[in-house]
Amino acid sequence: TLFRSIGADGQPLPQGAGTAVGDSVDRQIEWLRNLPQEISTATITYDPRTRLRFVDVPSALASEFKALKGRVVHFFAIVRKQTKGIDLEKRVFFITDLAIFLATLNSDVKRYIEVGDIDEIVIEPGTTRLGFRSSAQYDLVITCATHEHRQEIVSVLQKVYNYHSGGRSIPVTEIQNHQRIEAFLKLQQPPDFKMPTMKLTSKEDLIEKIRERRDVVLHNAQITSSASSTQKPSDANLHNMSPEQYNELRKRIAEGMDLEWRQDEALHQLRKRRDELNKQLNDCNREVIRLNRLFDDHIRDGCRDGIQLPGAIPTAPGSGVIPSSRGVGKFRPEANGLFFIKVDPVQINCELDVQRLCFSNDFLFTGHPNGFINIWDLQTTNEEGLTSEQPLLRTLREHKGRVTDLICDQAHLFSASTDGTIRKWELRTGRCVVSYLPAPKSSESNHVSLKPVNAISFDGKQLISGGDDMRLCLWDTETGSLFTYDGHNAPILGVKRFEDRAITIDWGWMHLWDLRTGRIERSVNDKYGGLQCVDFNGAMAVCGSAGGDITVWDTERGAGETINGHKDDVFQVQIAGRAAITASGDYTVKMWDIDQNKFLGNFDESHPFETRCFQMTDRRFIAGQGQFVKIWT
Secondary structure, three states, rough: OOOEOOOOOEEEEEOOHHHHHHHHHHHHHHHHHHOOOOOOOOOOOEEEEOEEEOOOHHHHHOOOOHHHEEOEEEEEEEEEEEEOOEEEEEEEEEOOOOOOEEOOOOOEEEEEEHHHHOOOEEOOOOOEEEEEEEEOOOEEEEEEEEEEEEEEEHHHHHHHHHHHHHOOOOEEOOOOOOOHHHHHOEEEEOOOOOOOOEEEEEEHHHHHHHHHHHHHHHHHHOOOOOOOOOOOOOOOOHOOOOHHHHHHHHHHHHHHHHHHHHHHHHHHHHHHHHHHHHHHHHHHHHHHHHHHHHHHHHHHHHHHHHOOOOOOOOOOOOOOOOOOOOOOOOOOOOOOEOOOOOOOOEEEEEEOOOOEEEOOOOEEEEEEEOEEEEEEOOOOOOOOOOOOOEEEEEEEEOOOEEEEEEEOOOOOOEEOOOOEEEEEEEOOOHHHHHHHHOOOOOOOOOOOOOOEEEEEEOOEEEEEEOOOOOEEEEEOOOOEEEEEEEEOOOOEEEEEOOOOOOOOOOOOEEEEHHHHHHHEEEEOOOOOOOOHHHHHEEOOEEEEOOEEEEEEOOOOOOOOEEEOOOOOOOOEEEEOOOOOEEEEOOOOOEEEEHHHHHEEEEEEEEEOOOHHHHHHEEOEEEEEOOOOEEEOO
């Protein structure tokens, strides 16, 4: 529609308010009054609807963005888009009379959001970051070159939105100084997302629309004129009217379109109600974030207050207490903190290098290079803790290759090996009750040799595995059925399951899977490569790499931050609450605050043996170092 009945307060005008429309109609047709008599691309250097000038593509990018030549563009600049961690890649951001675009430097459009679909603009103080909330799509964040640069983007968008919405503005929210913009926006691309059909207005089409709209004004003036009016306003004399003639024309237009205004009132009220609900939702989200922070602080402070131990104890926000056997301690399983307490470990000599280990119900399972799995009794014998004489209960000898992973529950043990098999052991009898053999690919012979299985993860019913065959295998341990999913182009080195989602890694890629559909939700490329191990808690994934890097990934946003944590390869990582534990070939076991990506301290230094595996439980920390196992209680 050409005109909308919006008053100064943003409310629809009532029926019959033809003369009261006054300034509102002035705003809508003022640009028609001020047009030159001859309308062409040569005489119009700005969009008269919004009074925004046309901008040209810089010559350095003209060849890549030649599709914008002769199009209506109001803003064009280089911005930066966060991809992984602190890495910011250059992007081209431009605004037309219809939408905002984000494209690569070679003109590949990555995001297209129509201006009418922008529900809120979010500003992060102290930075030049700018966010766009859109209920029609997922949200967008960019980093501008300067604060003036950001303000110009907001100003241009407001003018375009003001025209298309009939006088309304996009809500602008400035978050608090200590908060990050990612907490308020949904930046994860939905699995079913499809890029909308992109629209660009040519300057010739805009000129034609201006002519048509001016003709509509003249036509409405003609059909609503009184019977005594015989003179038809012409295209040439519209802007030469006297004030009295123009006021009379304005009144007739308002009366003629009064019915359309009343029909549009319901739509306007719906939009207003939607804006109110969106504002309430934003306020609720901010309150949830504030309460979560207060809760975390309370738990952390309460954890410190609940411990009565002599001397100064370094504390850090991560998971419960490892009580000291030499002092008074209080175990708080509900706490979310890691506590470093100096306790002498008990040591077991396994006589073979310990590749993997796991612990359950006071029994320790160790896997070795020759395929043997030893079962040890770790039951406490006195109040001071474990004795140093721990009996070897049993040795399981079915595997023909190195043991690569171990997982146990109350009644069974699962083991993976380089012999290509996964075995399920009954702990009561020590028998191998099931041997899982991955099916060969359709392109391979049924007699092909089995490829090593590198990692397994178990949730109580289903077991997932990954190995050198580059497939994710999902086993139903009750029925024995097998489902395989392709997605990797290199051997899978780590898998970790959490509810219906799983993380898998190869040398350079991490995939987030939806196990209900067998589809990949998100893929992240580590440009440095060398991924070796991973842990996953549903929201965060922590990867350890060759060379010592540790990367903390936010799996919802696909963003990560890399910490240069060790001086040698990282062999294993475990998430514990808001902390992570890593073991490396530099002979150290370290702890990290993954909320702040901050180093908390060394838990143990194992020279001359590397710590290749460990497990932290509620009351114990067990590490495999060379041919020895150390147990802290």
